[in-house]
Amino acid sequence: ALTAGIVGLPNVGKSTLFNAITKAGAEMANYPFATIDPNVGMVEVPDSRLARIDEIIPAKKIVHTTFEFTDIAGIVKGASKGEGLGNKFLENIRQVDAIVHVVRAFDDENITHVSNKVDPLDDIDTINMELVLADLDSVNKRYARVEKIARTKDKDALAEFALLQKIKPVLEEGKAVRSIEFNDEEKKLVKSFFLLTSKPVLYVANIAEDDMADPEASEYYQQIKKFAEDEGSQALAVSARTEEEIAELPDDEKQEFLEAEGVTESGLDRLIRASYKLLGLATFFTAGGKETRAWTFKAGMKAPQVAGVIHSDFERGFIRAEVASFEDLDKYGSMQAVKEAGRLRLEGKEYVVQDGDIIEFRFNV
Numbered sequence: 297a298l299t300a301g302i303v304g305l306p307n308v309g310k311s312t313l314f315n316a317i318t319k320a321g322a323e324m325a326n327y328p329f330a331t332i333d334p335n336v337g338m339v340e341v342p343d344s345r346l347a348r349i350d351e352i353i354p355a356k357k358i359v360h361t362t363f364e365f366t367d368i369a370g371i372v373k374g375a376s377k378g379e380g381l382g383n384k385f386l387e388n389i390r391q392v393d394a395i396v397h398v399v400r401a402f403d404d405e406n407i408t409h410v411s412n413k414v415d416p417l418d419d420i421d422t423i424n425m426e427l428v429l430a431d432l433d434s435v436n437k438r439y440a441r442v443e444k445i446a447r448t449k450d451k452d453a454l455a456e457f458a459l460l461q462k463i464k465p466v467l468e469e470g471k472a473v474r475s476i477e478f479n480d481e482e483k484k485l486v487k488s489f490f491l492l493t494s495k496p497v498l499y500v501a502n503i504a505e506d507d508m509a510d511p512e513a514s515e516y517y518q519q520i521k522k523f524a525e526d527e528g529s530q531a532l533a534v535s536a537r538t539e540e541e542i543a544e545l546p547d548d549e550k551q552e553f554l555e556a557e558g559v560t561e562s563g564l565d566r567l568i569r570a571s572y573k574l575l576g577l578a579t580f581f582t583a584g585g586k587e588t589r590a591w592t593f594k595a596g597m598k599a600p601q602v603a604g605v606i607h608s609d610f611e612r613g614f615i616r617a618e619v620a621s622f623e624d625l626d627k628y629g630s631m632q633a634v635k636e637a638g639r640l641r642l643e644g645k646e647y648v649v650q651d652g653d654i655i656e657f658r659f660n661v
C-alpha cells in the first residue's frame with residue numbers, strides 16, 4: 297500500500313499528530329490491528345459521497361477506503377552523516393511514497409525547541425538539508441559509475457548521465473530534486489534513483505490552538521506556506537494537540553467541538569485528504585450489494601487494473617465495466633434513471649477510471 301511518512305525535528309508535535317491518527321483509526325470497525333506495525337497508522341478517508349450513494353442504493357453497511365501514515369523517528373542535524381538514528385531514518389524515508397513534514401508553528405515556553413527558538417524556515421531547512429546531502433551522496437556515487445559507462449557511448453548510460461548532470465548542481469545548491477522540471481522520460485529514470493528529495497512533500501504547520509479559527513493570521517504559518525509555494529509544494533495548518541483531543545471524542549461531540557472552535561472540518565480530515573491527493577490517489581465506488589464501499593486506485597489506472605484493487609480474479613477475468621459517475625447518480629437519483637438518461641456506460645480495457653466512478657465489473661472466473 298502507498299504510505300505517507302511523517303517527519304520533522306524532535307518536539308514539533310509528530311507523535312501527537314500520529315497519536316491522533318492512530319486514535320481516529322482505532323475507531324474503524326473492521327481493521328485487523330494485530331497485524332499492524334506500531335509505526336503505521338490507518339485512517340479512513342472521509343468522503344461525503346458514500347452517504348449519498350447509500351441513500352440512493354441502500355446497503356447493510358458503508359465501508360470507507362483507508363489511508364496509511366508511517367511515523368518516522370525524529371531527525372537531527374547530521375543524520376546524513378549517520379548522527380542520531382540517521383541512517384535508519386533515511387532508510388525509512390526511502391520506503392515511503394510521500395512526506396508529511398511537520399513544522400512547529402506554536403510558541404510554548406514549556407516545550408523545548410531543539411535549537412532553542414521557534415523558527416519554521418530554519419527548521420525546514422535543517423531537515424531538507426539532511427535529505428539533500430543524502431541525495432547528493434547517492435548521486436555522486438552514481439555519477440562516477442555512469443560517467444565511465446557513458447564513455448562507451450552506451451545509450452542508456454548517456455541518458456542517465458545527462459540526467460545526473462541536471463540533478464547534481466541543483467542538489468549542490470541545497471535544493472530539492474522535486475523543484476526540477478522533468479519530461480516524462482526523465483521522470484521515469486529519476487524514480488529509479490530513489491532519491492529522498494524527489495518525493496512529494498506536504499508541509500504541516502503545527503499551529504497553536506488559538507490560531508485554529510484563523511490559521512492565516514499566524515505569521516509562522518504564512519512563512520511555511522510561502523516556502524511551500526516557492527517549492528511547488530503544499531502547506532496545511534493543524535493543531536496537533538487539538539486533533540488528538542478531537543480523535544478521542546465520540547462522533548456527535550466531534551462536530552460540536554469543531555463548531556465551538558470555529559471550523560467546519562477537523563485538521564486530520566484535511567490532512568488525510570491532502571496526503572491522499574499528494575500521492576495521486578483517487579476513489580471509485582461499488583454499490584448495490586451488501587455494502588456501499590469506497591476503494592482507492594492510482595489516478596491514471598485503467599479499468600482492469602482498477603478491478604484488480606478489489607480482487608486479482610477481477611483483473612484476470614476482466615470483461616467490461618458498467619460505469620456511472622457520482623455526479624450523474626446524485627443528479628438523477630437512481631441507477632435506473634441514470635440508465636434511462638443514457639448516462640450508464642459500458643467501458644472496456646482501455647478505459648481510464650475517473651475519481652467518483654461507481655462501477656460494476658463484469659468478469660470471467
Ligand code: GDP
Nearest residue numbers: 306307308309310311312402404407503536537
Ligand atoms: P515529536 O518529538 O515531534 O514527536 O513531538 P511530540 O508530539 O512529542 O510533542 C512535543 C511536545 O509538544 C509535547 O509535550 C506535546 O504535548 C507538545 N505539543 C504538541 N503539539 C502542540 C501544540 O499544538 N501546542 C502546544 N502548546 N504544545 C504542543
